[in-house]
Amino acid sequence: MIPFIDLATQQHRIRSKILKRFEAILDHGQYIMGPEIVELEQGLQDFCGAKHAISCSNGTDALLLAVMALGASEGDAILCPSFTFAATAEIIPCVGATPIFVDIDPVTFNMDVDSLKSGIVLAQEKGLNLKGVIAVDLFGLAADYDPIIATAREHGMWVISDSAQGFGAIYKGKRTGSIGDIATTSFFPAKPLGGYGDGGAVFTNDDELANILKSLRVHGQGTDKYDNVRIGMNGRLDTLQAAVLIEKLALYPEEIDLRQKVADRYAAGLNGVVETPVVPEGYGSVWAQYTVKLPEGTDRTAVQAALKEANVPSAVYYPIPLHQQTAYKHWPSATASLANTEALAPRVLSLPMHPYLSEDDQNQVIAALKRVLAPVPA
Ligand SMILES: Cc1ncc(COP(=O)(O)O)c(C=O)c1O
Incomplete structure (x- = not known):
């Protein structure tokens, strides 16, 4: 894995x-x-x-x-x-x-x-x-x-x-x-x-x-x-x-740059496959997670299972937003529904991300996700 x-x-x-x-x-x-x-x-x-x-x-x-x-x-x-x-x-x-x-x-x-x-x-x-x-x-x-x-x-x-x-x-x-x-x-x-x-x-x-x-x-x-x-x-x-x-702090600036390189490779490799993260002008991310948005209606559980089969781990941050959690749902929300939060929670998927992710491993992640989302017709 x-x-x-x-x-x-x-x-x-x-x-x-x-x-x-x-x-x-x-x-x-x-x-x-x-x-x-x-x-x-x-x-x-x-x-x-x-x-x-x-x-x-x-x-x-x-x-x-x-x-x-x-x-x-x-x-x-x-x-x-x-x-x-x-x-x-x-x-x-x-x-x-x-x-x-x-x-x-x-x-x-x-x-x-x-x-x-x-x-x-x-x-x-x-x-x-x-x-x-x-x-x-x-x-x-x-x-x-x-x-x-x-x-x-x-x-x-x-x-x-x-x-x-x-x-x-x-x-x-x-x-x-x-x-x-x-x-x-x-x-x-x-x-x-x-x-x-x-x-x-x-x-x-x-x-x-x-x-x-x-x-x-x-x-x-x-x-x-x-x-x-x-x-x-x-x-x-x-x-x-x-x-x-x-x-660790001594390495941190270099590691932020390395994370950026990983993010750039993901953005190039996954273009057109999923919605990749956007870093607006004037911002620089430290890439705690590389979280993509799967196409609407995708069966995320099936995608994760297929990725796992290909030795690619993935994670979901966060499957249930706080305003829908048992411990928090009685507190008020700004509006009756938090539409963007509710629309994105089922679509997010975080991929392997760390400063030392090799190009080979990353290519494997990209290829697996492409295969899973656009299976070759039989
Ligand atoms: C957004 C956010 N806030 C707060 C925390 C809490 O940090 P800790 O786990 O060190 O208590 C976390 C960590 O998981 C987090 O992701």
Whole structure:
């Protein structure tokens, strides 16, 4: 089977450096908040251009820290897309606020601004306080932040950029991480910049928010951790995980370029077979996933089974949008139906994507998908 993602080739490149760093940590013994944490945070800031990078335990806690820092509670509305991983919305009811699900743009899979506006009207009709917007950089492509932020500002709302899948993507000359009041990311191993376990980070350009986030990460600490000035959590990243991420971050710019080459080869090879992802002018994707749209009405389960027969793995992100999930369907959606989300959920298919995908393996993926979708007549 062709690997869906290949972490082994990358590990081979950096294994000895990581082991050396692990030895240094075993020697200095600062397993919690060791010097590697500071080094990683500096590297993350330098890479994405945010003023502050604050590492944390995972991408879900990063979102929770962000919402806690910006503030939201019962009676507040927070708008987010339905077509995303559950973590984006999960943290909203965790703080007592109401999620309002918004539709996506049918081309980019990211938040549709007109639907956001409908969601705002709905929140007002329901008597909720307009609090914030969480935009998602799905599959590695930045959301369209300029109109999202402008719309949020008109209503006095903050904007969180959930860049778990898109950290470092380009949006109009900036990198994600530096966009929004707070940006968040995940270092889950399968992410474009992933560690060897759970991890995440929160980013902001605001000094005061940075101080609050650092405090929240360690039980709401004040001058030290036994001085508690607010309700917080244990949201720290392990020193060992930071060591892995420092070495992976060093490869990241090169790996983004390699992912782009893979994406270009897919776009050329699958032209006319499926709808391939579109990267609008002024954007650069980090290609967390290479997600194609199958022709309408295609039996996706059969396609996946036939690909598997040809040793080609595939995945579906996401088969059920959040507004249709058992845990979330009682929360409001911007409009009666989220038409683009509902139309795309049955059509999406993600293909193997990683920086080290060989041309031979990729040709095999392309040939298999062509064969499956346009079988030669008997
Ligand atoms: C869009 C999005 N948000 C948040 C998360 C949560 O990240 P983590 O798994 O590190 O908690 C993920 C990760 O899967 C994600 O894809």
